[in-house]
Structures are given as C-alpha cells and as structure tokens.
Amino acid sequence: MKRIKKSWPINDQANLLNRLGDMTENGYNLLDGLRLMELQMNKRQRTEMSAAVNRLREGEPFYQVLQALAFHKEAVSICYLAEMHGELSVAMRQSGGLLERKLTQVNQLKKVIRYPIFLIFTVFVMFYILQAVIIPQFSGVYQSMNMETSRTTAVIFAFFQHVHYAVIGFVLLALGAALYYWFGFKKKSPADKMLFFVRIPILGRLVILFNSYFFSLQLSSLLKSGLSIYDSLKAFKEQSFLPFYRQEAEQIINKLRAGESIDRALYKHPCYENDFCEVVLHGQLSGQLHRELFTYSQFLMDRLERKVEKWTGILQPVIYGIVAGMILIVYLSMLLPMYQMMNQL
Structure with a gap:
C-alpha cells in the first residue's frame, strides 16, 4: 500500500x-x-x-x-x-x-500562547513604526533645534537606530540552527538525538518521563503475553518506527548477553527516570514484572500530565510579562522625548 x-x-x-x-x-x-x-x-x-x-x-x-x-x-x-x-x-x-493526551496538551499550549503571540506581533509592528517613522522625526527635531538630549532619550534613540542589528542577528541564528539541523543533527544516532533533547531545560524532564512511560507500558504488554524479557526486547529491536527504542533494545540485549541484568542495564540511564531500574528489580523479585511495569507506567503518565499543566501555567504569565515590558519600552520611547522637548522650549 x-x-x-x-x-x-x-x-x-x-x-x-x-x-x-x-x-x-x-x-x-x-x-x-x-x-x-x-x-x-x-x-x-x-x-x-x-x-x-x-x-x-x-x-x-x-x-x-x-x-x-x-x-x-x-x-x-x-x-x-x-x-x-x-x-x-x-x-x-x-x-x-x-x-x-498529546492533542489535549497541544491544544492547552495553543490556548495559552495564542493571545500573547497576537500581542507580541502587534508590539513588533509598533516597534517598526517607531524605528522607521517616529524616532527619526524626533531625532531630526532635536538636531534642527540644537536641543540636547538626556541620557535616557539618547539611549532610546540609540536602541531604535541599532535594533535592525538584533533582527539580523536573530535571522542569522535561525539560519545557523537550520544548517546545523540539516547537516549535523540529522546525521546523529537516535541515542545522541535523544540525549540532545534530554539536556534541554524543562523539555528534557518531560522527555525523560515520556520515555520511561512508553517503554515500561509496552514492555509490560509484551511480558504479560508470555514473552521473556529477551524476546520482548527483541520485538522492540525489530520494529522500525521508533529508532531510539530499537537502538536501546539492541544495547540492552548486548548487556544481557554479557551477563548483566536488565535493571543494571537501566541503572542511571540518562534517558529514563532514576527509579525505573528499581521498579524492574522489584518486579523481578516479586515475579510480577509485567504488573509492576504497568502500574509504574500509569504513575508516570500522571506525573507527566501534572508537569505539563505546571509549566503551561507558568508559561502564560512569563509571556505576558515580556509583552508588558515591550509595551513599556514603546510608551517610554514616545513620551520621554516629548517631555524633554517640552521642558527645553
């Protein structure tokens, strides 16, 4: 097909x-x-x-x-x-x-950032009008009347005169990131790609929780069907949809062949929760590894959803704070030169 x-x-x-x-x-x-x-x-x-x-x-x-x-x-x-x-x-x-769950989380994020993004776009339009029209007129009036600018006004004029350098820098940074993705990141192994995401603040914590949830839930289902740990990992190794889990299964199988236990193979693994190996060990000792892993996966999903709700709740006030700061700069840029000009007349 x-x-x-x-x-x-x-x-x-x-x-x-x-x-x-x-x-x-x-x-x-x-x-x-x-x-x-x-x-x-x-x-x-x-x-x-x-x-x-x-x-x-x-x-x-x-x-x-x-x-x-x-x-x-x-x-x-x-x-x-x-x-x-x-x-x-x-x-x-x-x-x-x-x-x-993924759709719900995406919709929550869209709901949080939709209005702030509109405000940021509006403020950027105001920034452009100030930089292209209003500030040059203020600067021309000061020069034609030989009026001395205050330090604050001079800083505002200098900011808008050089703001295009910041825009150019942002474009170059985005271009560099795109080039790195196409010529560097895409060539990395699945494990290296995952480590890259794990090291990103906030996002890395969510990635670790999801990795632990997904791996424990699917391993639980395979074990429940009667497959051994080795055969369950082999099933992960043979699938081609998720390269990271395929590579992980291959590495764990190699460690098992070398005589290590699966809990030792997962010990202090950077891409999983620290208590993952303890859950596996406890399940092996109790003889109910599939049950322990399933219960653990449900705990992880609850933990993941709470984390997403927490950071989504923090994100909106931060964005509004940034917007408020940008609006304050716009007002100061228009009002301070006018007040200074009026005082010197």
Missing part, C-alpha cells in the same frame, strides 16, 4: 483507534469494524480507508496499514507490538488514548 502524503488529523487518528478498539473487543473483526467506520469518514479518508480494507483482506498486517495511512509513529509501533502479544484491541485503545 502506497504511503499517503498527507496524514490524518491527530483527533481523527485517535477517534479511529479508540472506536476500532472498542468494536473489536465487542466481537467485531478488523474488516467489519473498518467498513463501519468508513461510513463516518469524509471523501478523502473514505478512499484511503477503502484501500486499507483491501490490503487487510489480502493479509497485510494492521500496523502496516496504519503506517501507510501516515498515522503517528508511536501509535503504529504500539499496534506492531500488540500483533505479537495478541491484545490488539487493548493496544488500539492505548494508542488512541496516547494521541488524545
């Missing part, structure tokens, strides 16, 4: 996976469920889903159909692993729930 160029909206992906998971759990097979879902779709999605149904009828795995439909990589990988442990309906609901 040829991969489509435009992916479905995240909301539609989550809706399909959640409903299809519920339907298959209630006795529908995949083909019947997809045919019924097809009736609720728009024209483009219906055409693509019709091709997907035909591929399923020919025996193509469900995860490959999702991959061809350009579904989210994490959702595809969950369904891929599920086809190994036989709980596809549960995996589809997990995938749908994961996508719904």
Whole structure:
C-alpha cells in the first residue's frame, strides 16, 4: 500500500483507534469494524480507508496499514507490538488514548500562547513604526533645534537606530540552527538525538518521563503475553518506527548477553527516570514484572500530565510579562522625548 502524503488529523487518528478498539473487543473483526467506520469518514479518508480494507483482506498486517495511512509513529509501533502479544484491541485503545493526551496538551499550549503571540506581533509592528517613522522625526527635531538630549532619550534613540542589528542577528541564528539541523543533527544516532533533547531545560524532564512511560507500558504488554524479557526486547529491536527504542533494545540485549541484568542495564540511564531500574528489580523479585511495569507506567503518565499543566501555567504569565515590558519600552520611547522637548522650549 502506497504511503499517503498527507496524514490524518491527530483527533481523527485517535477517534479511529479508540472506536476500532472498542468494536473489536465487542466481537467485531478488523474488516467489519473498518467498513463501519468508513461510513463516518469524509471523501478523502473514505478512499484511503477503502484501500486499507483491501490490503487487510489480502493479509497485510494492521500496523502496516496504519503506517501507510501516515498515522503517528508511536501509535503504529504500539499496534506492531500488540500483533505479537495478541491484545490488539487493548493496544488500539492505548494508542488512541496516547494521541488524545498529546492533542489535549497541544491544544492547552495553543490556548495559552495564542493571545500573547497576537500581542507580541502587534508590539513588533509598533516597534517598526517607531524605528522607521517616529524616532527619526524626533531625532531630526532635536538636531534642527540644537536641543540636547538626556541620557535616557539618547539611549532610546540609540536602541531604535541599532535594533535592525538584533533582527539580523536573530535571522542569522535561525539560519545557523537550520544548517546545523540539516547537516549535523540529522546525521546523529537516535541515542545522541535523544540525549540532545534530554539536556534541554524543562523539555528534557518531560522527555525523560515520556520515555520511561512508553517503554515500561509496552514492555509490560509484551511480558504479560508470555514473552521473556529477551524476546520482548527483541520485538522492540525489530520494529522500525521508533529508532531510539530499537537502538536501546539492541544495547540492552548486548548487556544481557554479557551477563548483566536488565535493571543494571537501566541503572542511571540518562534517558529514563532514576527509579525505573528499581521498579524492574522489584518486579523481578516479586515475579510480577509485567504488573509492576504497568502500574509504574500509569504513575508516570500522571506525573507527566501534572508537569505539563505546571509549566503551561507558568508559561502564560512569563509571556505576558515580556509583552508588558515591550509595551513599556514603546510608551517610554514616545513620551520621554516629548517631555524633554517640552521642558527645553
């Protein structure tokens, strides 16, 4: 099946996976469920889903159909692993729930920054008018009347006379970042890329929580199906959707072959929570590793959602503070030269 160029909206992906998971759990097979879902779709999605149904009828795995439909990589990988442990309906609901959480977090962030971004854009327009029109006129009046500018006014004039250098510097910085991404970052290994994100303040903490959540949840599902730790890691190694987890599984397998335990392989790993290895050790000692990992994954998701809510709540006042500072500069830029001019007349 040829991969489509435009992916479905995240909301539609989550809706399909959640409903299809519920339907298959209630006795529908995949083909019947997809045919019924097809009736609720728009024209483009219906055409693509019709091709997907035909591929399923020919025996193509469900995860490959999702991959061809350009579904989210994490959702595809969950369904891929599920086809190994036989709980596809549960995996589809997990995938749908994961996508719904991502969509909720993105919508929260958009809601927080939408109005501040409009204010920042408006202030930048005012900055441009000041720099291009108003400040040069003030400066011309001072020169023509041989009036002496105060230190504050001189600083304001100098700021707007050189503000274009800051704009040029920002453009060069963005260009440098783009060049680094295309010629440097893209060539790094998946582990190095993940380490880069982990080291970013605030974002790194969220990345670590999500890595620990995703790995523990999927490993729990594989172990619950009766696979050994080695076979479960091998399943991660054989998937091609998430290169980081594939490389991680390969490295852990090599350590297991060298005689290390899995908890030692995860000890002080920079991309996972520090207590991840302790949970694995406790689960091995109790003989209920799959149960311990599943419970731990739910704790991690709660922790991740609280962190996102916390930093989203902090972000909005910070943005408003920046906007307020920019507006203050605009007002001072217009009022101080006028007051000084009036005092010297």
